[in-house]
Amino acid sequence: MPIAILALLLPIIFLEAQILLHTGGVFCYGLDDPFIHLAIAKNVALHGVWGTTPDHFVSASSSVLYPLLIAGVMKLTGPIVTIPLFINLVAAILLLYVVRNWLKKEDLNPDQQLLALLALIIFTPLPIMVMIGMEHTLQLLLCFLFITSFSSALGATAPSGTVNPKLPWKVLLYGSLMVACRYECAILIVIAVTILLYQKRMMLAFQLAFFSLLPVLLFGIYSVLHGSFFFPNSVLLKSKAPQLTFDSLYDFFTNQLYQRLVTVTGAHIYNTASVQRLMLMLPLAYFLFLKQVRQQPAYRYIILLLTGGLLAHLAFATIDRSSRYEAYLVGSSVLFVFFLVIKYGREIFNTWPVAIKWVSGFVAFVLFFPLVFRSSGAFLDIEQASLNIFDQQYQMGSFFHKYYNNDGIALNDIGAVSYLTEGKKLDLIGLASNEVAKARLNMNYGPEVISQAVDKNNVKVAVIFNIWFPPQFYEKWAPVGAWTIQNNIICFDNTVTFYAVDTTLRRDLKEKLRQYERSLPKGVIATYF
Numbered sequence: 122m123p124i125a126i127l128a129l130l131l132p133i134i135f136l137e138a139q140i141l142l143h144t145g146g147v148f149c150y151g152l153d154d155p156f157i158h159l160a161i162a163k164n165v166a167l168h169g170v171w172g173t174t175p176d177h178f179v180s181a182s183s184s185v186l187y188p189l190l191i192a193g194v195m196k197l198t199g200p201i202v203t204i205p206l207f208i209n210l211v212a213a214i215l216l217l218y219v220v221r222n223w224l225k226k227e228d229l230n231p232d233q234q235l236l237a238l239l240a241l242i243i244f245t246p247l248p249i250m251v252m253i254g255m256e257h258t259l260q261l262l263l264c265f266l267f268i269t270s271f272s273s274a275l276g277a278t279a280p281s282g283t284v285n286p287k288l289p290w291k292v293l294l295y296g297s298l299m300v301a302c303r304y305e306c307a308i309l310i311v312i313a314v315t316i317l318l319y320q321k322r323m324m325l326a327f328q329l330a331f332f333s334l335l336p337v338l339l340f341g342i343y344s345v346l347h348g349s350f351f352f353p354n355s356v357l358l359k360s361k362a363p364q365l366t367f368d369s370l371y372d373f374f375t376n377q378l379y380q381r382l383v384t385v386t387g388a389h390i391y392n393t394a395s396v397q398r399l400m401l402m403l404p405l406a407y408f409l410f411l412k413q414v415r416q417q418p419a420y421r422y423i424i425l426l427l428t429g430g431l432l433a434h435l436a437f438a439t440i441d442r443s444s445r446y447e448a449y450l451v452g453s454s455v456l457f458v459f460f461l462v463i464k465y466g467r468e469i470f471n472t473w474p475v476a477i478k479w480v481s482g483f484v485a486f487v488l489f490f491p492l493v494f495r496s497s498g499a500f501l502d503i504e505q506a507s508l509n510i511f512d513q514q515y516q517m518g519s520f521f522h523k524y525y526n527n528d529g530i531a532l533n534d535i536g537a538v539s540y541l542t543e544g545k546k547l548d549l550i551g552l553a554s555n556e557v558a559k560a561r562l563n564m565n566y567g568p569e570v571i572s573q574a575v576d577k578n579n580v581k582v583a584v585i586f587n588i589w590f591p592p593q594f595y596e597k598w599a600p601v602g603a604w605t606i607q608n609n610i611i612c613f614d615n616t617v618t619f620y621a622v623d624t625t626l627r628r629d630l631k632e633k634l635r636q637y638e639r640s641l642p643k644g645v646i647a648t649y650f
Contacts, residue, residue: 125217125238132248132500133210140507144642148202151506151611152443153514155205155254156536157181157552162191163200163540171347173539173553174546178347181535181553183355185340186301187256202540205254213251216262217241220456223269233463240459244492245452246444249499252507253445260302261449264309267295268426268453269419271313275320276419288325296333304337304356305438306449312429316422354558358551359439381435391498392440394491396447399454400431402488406461413465420461427454442611443506444499455492506611510537512642513606513617517584518542519640524633531575531583531622534613538584547578549585549594554578568593580622582630586614595620599627602634605646 141148150156160173161182168175171188182188187208194204217238224234241247250258270292296313299306310333317326341351350357385394407414407424414420430450439446470478514534518541521530531547532538539546539553549571551558556574560566571594574580583598598620605616619634621627631649638647 122217122221122238124235125221125242126214128239128242129213129217129247129251133251136248136252136500136504139504140511143504143508144511147511147515148206149507149511149515150205150252150254151503151510152253152255152445153510153534153536153612156514156518156540158184158188158191158205158254158256159200159202160536160539161188162195162204165189165192166195167200173535173548175543176545178344178349179553179555180340180344180349180353181355181548183304183353183359184256184302185336186298187259190259200540206251209251209254209258212259212262213247216247216258216265219262219266223265224460227460227464229460229464236463237456237459241452241456244455244496245448246496246499247452249503250445250448252503253443255445256302257445257448260299260306261452263295263299263302264306264449265453265456267292267299267309268423270295272419272422272426275316275422276417288329293329293332296329297336300333301336303449304353305434305446307334307337308433308437309426309430310334312426312433316425349555350558354552354555357562358558360437378436382432389440389442391491391494392442392444392447393435395451395495396431396435396440398488398491399451399458400428400435402458403428403431403454405488406458409469410461410465413461423457427457442498442502444495451492451495502610505608509606509609509611512645513604513609513612514538516604516641516645517617520634520637521582521584523637525582528582529578529580531571531578531580531585531620533585533589545578545580547574547580547583549583549590568596572597575622581626583620583622584617585620586616587618588614598622599624600650601627601630602647602649604641605648607644607646 137148157173161171164170164172164175165188170176170178172179173181190208191204194208195201198204220238220241221234224237229237245261247258247261250261270289274289274292296310300310310330314326314330317323317329337352344353345351382397382400385397403424407421410420414424427450431454434440434447434450444451470481473481514537517532517534518537518539521528521538522541525544526542527544529545529547530538530542531549533549535546535548535550535553546553548554548557551561554574556577557566557570560570583595585595587595601619601621603616603618606612607615609615619630621630634647634649641647
């Protein structure tokens, strides 16, 4: 266990030291999104308002639990930017402890336990999940607890054929916390409920569904009562699920689904390929270790849950360069595949002819190599990604904090600016602005909607990626200046442009941008119009 903790901590310490060296000691994450959680948590802790600004409610996060955890710590410490890092470190160490205990219970010796833990750390990759400051480390922990406890509960009753009148309370608790941590975990609940329904355990299925989805139900009601949607804006706007129309469903099942399950394109090629390969590896592991799986029914349920989760993730969820969205499935699946190979591999492989061993080794390499590139890419990216966010998003937040802290601002990346300032924000994408989200969902998103929202929120200045919007959206605004960062790998565009939405402020905005230019990190290019 100490070696595993060192394997977790040493990369974090080394990489964070490199980042702090370049930022002059200012801590920054490799994504803008952790600042969204920090903004919500700050407003909950200090103002009792769930939102990215202290003036009104908005459901801008697909997690209920994580902002509450941050807010709880903030109540004790005040707003500190490293709180998400601290929570992730605790969750990661607790994950290693829980996994080690499960491996010990499954009769692996200390050396085998260490090998499995190292696989989990490297291929999740756990240090990077800690460093990005999001809820994915906690999500992995809760998913592992739910999957193993649910599978164990069902596996324990399978040999005798008896029906347990209720699930252990831990299964219900883990299911509830897992879904509260991230809404997408509900797919694991759906799969588990389907298994129970197949076994004709109707009451157990209802019990699991009710308690696990209760956080979604309660928060949804709370959200609607505060004038928002039942589901968070991020869930509604980012989901890849098809619309409930005949044409949309037909296109999804005849075209899109195949493309998502089979093809690999874009900058996240190895992230997608890793999920696709694991979806193959788990069933292969099932048949390879069929005898052992039949002797241990819990393993069968673990494979069912993970394979179904991987399939649903490919079909409906987002996969991007940061490796975070699929981390809970990749980490759990890699761990379980390694567990089976470590525990039973020698027993199986020693009976094979040499030629079969060579062929199986080649097949294993073909299946597994995307995971190697996915993990190595995440380790290589995190430093530059953190510098990109510091150079662009953090500087935007610092600039507006200094000069427009209480003014209305329009923008399309809301994290750092929301956390570092207090005034109204108009999110032009809609994650933190209900009027924009409603327009996008109703397919009437256009310049008129933006103009009305600008007036409603008394927006004075704006900063946007021009390539995100048609010129009609901002043609009435006065362009004043732009910042361009170098070696960008994580921000949507190299350049953000500042506008005086109130054109009478053009000269004032330009003067303030020139003043702040002296504070910009080396390599950020400022231009003026």
